[in-house]
Amino acid sequence: MSKLELITTNLIDTIERLAEEASEIYILTSFVMRSGVKKLLPALQKAANxxxxxxIGTGDYLHITQPDALQLFVDKLPEANVRMWQSGGRSFHPKxxxxxxxxxxxxxVGSSNMSASALTGGIEWNVSADDSELFETALAEFEAIFYHEHTIPVNMETVKKYRERYAEFHRRQSVAAQWTEAEEESMMLEGPSDQAELIVEMNEPYTYKLIPRPAQEEALAALYATMDEQYERALVVMATGLGKTYLxxxxxxxFKRVLFIAHREEILExxxxxxxxxxxDRTAGILNGTYKEKDADMIFASVFTLNSTHHLHSFQPDDFDLIVVDEFHHAASKSYEKIRHYFTPKFFLGITATPDRMDNKDVYSICDGNVAYRIHFLEAIQKQWLAPFHYYGVYDDTDYSSVTWLGTRYDEEELxxxxxxxxxxxKILQAWLKHKQTRTIGxxxxxxxxxxxxxxxxxxGYKTVALHSQTTSMTRPAAIKALDKGQLDIIFTVDLFNEGVDIPSVDTILFVRPTESLTVFTQQIGRGLRIADGKTHCVMIDLIGNYRNADVKMSVFDTDPTQKKKGAIPAVPENCLIDFELKAVELLTEMSRKRNPRKEQIRFAYEDLKLELGRRPTYLEFHLKANADSKAIKDVHNSYPGFLYNIGELNEQEAVxxxxxxxxxxxxxxTGMNKSYKMVVLKYMLERGADHWTKPVKPIEIAPFFHDYLTSKEYRKRINFSDKQGKKLWQYDEKAVAKLIADMPMTMWSGSSNGLVMFDGELFKVDVNIEEREKEIIFEWTKEICKYRLHWHFERKAKNLEKLND
Structure with missing residues (x-):
């Protein structure tokens, strides 16, 4: 039986006692005050040590959370993972x-937020329960909120942004909300929480044996070929509806033992x-906040539960032969990082339907640059593996320009x-009546x-239901069944159908929200593309207004984003249709005319990533983690330092x-790079440090480093030394490598650099006059560009090889 205790005063004493023993601490309060953080810091710092x-999770509801309190966490407790819920005006009051x-x-659980009065002498009621089962349930609820897309990390940059919003909010109030430590009192905020995850799934017994579909057969053949080539990691990109899970x-x-990891509970089921x-003939178990079935042959784990050190270390690193990460576009996030670094499976497989964001993630560090199989949903439609679509762009005259952008989404109340x-x-009803078919998800x-x-x-007079985490009038399975049978016309939802849930008979998709994420937009499109009896095509009805991404969202219909397109409307397969109202076309054209979409997109992506990291991103970090194509940096600004200069991110010394x-x-x-050789030479020079990197060097000096770099990784050797001459260099020959360096990167770069790089046949040097005060700045930026270009080169070449092998 659980041990229960009512705590009505000095909660701080209980917290300090528990913190001395705890291996994991999770705190979720609706707001944090500087006085409360100061009270808790000593105990939390000892625990962190x-x-x-x-x-630690908190919220910005009513802007009660003090920026100085958040700053204390950043400065004094950097080991903690602190995130803040962006409420958008919606009540948020957990303690x-x-x-x-x-x-x-x-x-x-009780009434105490993180303030001095709530933790010490205030009138508070809290109940303490020593109960492992309750703990796991509470932890699952904590994780659902803590890692929700509405939360942001608390770091130097996000605190600075919040401080501005905090000051503006309280400036507008009739009475400024400022509290001294003596005046603070715990505040109870009323209103039901709507963040509880609704996890329901219809489970029906299978009575027939499945065989792979054509797309699955192709992907399996590619994966087996990958294993034959001694790869231990791979990524498969398959459009929604082609059966990634069955693949x-x-x-x-x-494989004997399998670990399948996902971030949504219904995907696990x-x-x-x-x-x-x-x-x-195998056993299967779930590992999440509710179930801890760890002894099965096949384990299906919530990333949030598995991310707990307690659960992660209950397994040995080599316990699993195959690890699968579903919806792989999430896999570069921090919640997956610890898991990836801990396990050592025989094979690691990532699967996703949304490659757009994945292209900007660190594919090489996660999957060794090996995209085993890739098929875009347009290609699947052409092969008749998915249903064709008719896409209607309906003009929306709503002015979104005055709605506050919170970094990743619009302010909910203003929207x-x-x-x-x-x-x-x-207007939405009329657009739906004009274009709809039989079954709609809105x-x-x-x-x-x-x-x-x-x-x-x-x-x-239409039959609809709003299906979300607060719905009580109809269960999720009942709503799905009713829509499938034609007893409902529409299910209006927020994000329950983005990933992991399909209703094949759905033949109409209604978009009545600004497109904030191209990844989510792609997932939602996929909800209507499954083939079903009697279904000829899927209708997509999209309201087009002057919101962010309105003029770049069409890129999801692009199979080759590197090719420049004429006009705002892309070409699609013959059995598909894209039809925009004239005013919608004019709006997109005007938006493109007034601004450079790529220029603005990379600026927005940079600002979002800077908030996520809490500092200025490096060039490679922008490429790997920003939600934008890094190639636009060079095209629009000539260089990454040029981009930083143009957007005002440099201090005076850096600008000079x-x-x-x-x-x-x-x-x-x-500088042109058909091969990586120029940047490998520059990388060697940079290895000598800020004081010596521009000093002349002989080809023979670079030869050992050059050969080792290009042969130490299989994909580098395969890409750079794949021709007849290159294969001769797989075995190290100092003179041959030195001759290659002299003949190719040194001579060629010297001839094309307008005197910035020089080679006289014996010595190679960078001819740049650098003042002492600029030395470190020039060195670091050169290193950033070099690192980025090497990574981008091998990534691009790997994709080209992949196309040749298709």
Whole structure:
């Protein structure tokens, strides 16, 4: 039986006692005050020094959280993972303190936020429960909020942004909300939480044996070829509806024990059922906040549960022969990083339907640059593996320019103010009536918008339901079944159908939200493309307004984003249709005319990434993690330092250094590179440090480094030394390598660099005059560009080889 204790005063004493023993600490409070952080810091710092995992979540509701409190975490507790829920005006009021001690767990839930009065002498009621089962349940709820897309990391940059919003909010109030430490009191914020994850799935027993579909057969052949080439990691990019999960189940036949990792609970349940259908003689278990089935042959784990050191270390690093990461575009996030670095499987497989964001992630560090199989949804449509579509762009005259952008999304309350109008609802209804077929999913921005539109449509005589985490009138399986049977016209939802849930009979998709994420947009399109009896095509109805990404969203219909397109509307397969209202076309054209979409997109992506990292991103970090094509940096700004200069990110000293050496940065950025040799030579020179990197060097000096770099990784050797002459250099021959260096990168670069790089047949040097005060700046930027160009070169070449092998 659980040990329960009512704590009505000095909660700080209990927290300090538990923190001394805890291996993991999780705190979730609606707001944090400087006084409360100061009270808790000593105990949390001691715990952090012992290696305790610390996660702290708070919110910005009513801007009660103090920027100075967040700054204390950044400055004094850098080991902790701190995130803040962006409420958008919606109530947010949890107060929970969770502690794991070995195999035991303690949960404290009550009225105490993180302020001095709430933790010490205030009138507060909190209940402490020593209950491991309750702890795991609470932890699952914590993780659902903590890693939700509405949360942002707390770091130097996000605190600075929040401080500005905090000051502006309180400036507008009639009474400024400022508290001294003596005046602070805990505040109870009313209103139901809507963030609980609704996890329901219809499980039906399988009565027939599956065989791979054509797309799965192609992908399996590619994966087996990859294994024959001694690769241990691979990525498969398959459009939604082609059966990625069953593909991994078929592939798992060659492996004894399997770990399948996903970030959504319903994906785990679906994957478990799919694998059991293929492997009826194996056992399967779920590892999440509710179930801890760790002894099965096939384990389907929530990334958030597995990310806990307690659960992660309950396995040996080599316990699994195959590890599969579903929706791989999430895999470069911090929540996956610890897991990836801990396990050593025989094979690591990533699967995703949305390569757009993946192209900007660190493919090489995760999958050794090996994209085993890739098929875009347009190609699948051409092969008749997915249903064709008719896409209708409907003009939306709503002015989104005045709605506040919060970094990753629009402010919800401000967005609702323009969305929840009868005039707007009627416009959506008319567009739907004009183009709809039989079964519709409507994707909304928020729960309130979904409820509003559902009520409006119902009042007009149509059968709809708003399906989300707060829905009580109908269960999710019942709604899915009713839509499938034609008993419902529309399911309005927010994000329940983005990943992992399909209704093949859906033949109409209604977009009534600004497109904030191209990845999510791609996933939502996929909800209507599954083939079903009697379904000829999918209708997509999209309201096009002057919101962010409106003029770049069409890129999801692009199979080759490197090719320049004429006009705003892309070409699609013959059996598909894209039809925009004239005003919508004019809007997109005007948006493109007024601004450079690529220029603005990389600026937005840079600002978002800077907030995520808490500092200025390096060039390679921008390429790997920003939601934009890094190639635009060179095309628009000539170099990464040039980009930073043009957007005002450089201090005075950096700006002077850039202006003095702009030509050098452009040269390093733009010099031709059919092979990687120039940058390998430059990398060697940079290895000598800021004081010596420009000093002359002989080809023979570089030869050992040059050969080792290009042969130490299989993909580098395969890409650079694949021709007849190159294969001769697989075995090190100092003179032959030195001759190659002299003949190719040194001579060629010297002849094309306008005197910035010189080679006289014996000595190679960078001829750039650098003042002492600029030395470190020029060195670091040159190193950033060199590192980026090497990575980009091998990534691009690997993709070209992949196309040749298709």
């Amino acid at each position: 012992r290696g305790t995992d610390i996660h 929970a303190y969770l502690f794991r001690m070995n195999d035991e767990g303690c949960v404290i 991994t189940a078929f592939f798992a036949e060659r 679906q994957a478990k059922n799919s694998f059991l259908h293929v492997h009826r 609702l103010a323009v969305q929840m109008r009868t005039e707007m609802a009627n 994707f909304c921005s928020s729960i309130k918008q979904a409820d509003f539109l559902s009520r409006h449509f119902n009042e007009k 250094a850039f202006r003095n050496h702009e030509n050098w940065f452009t040269e390093v950025e733009k």
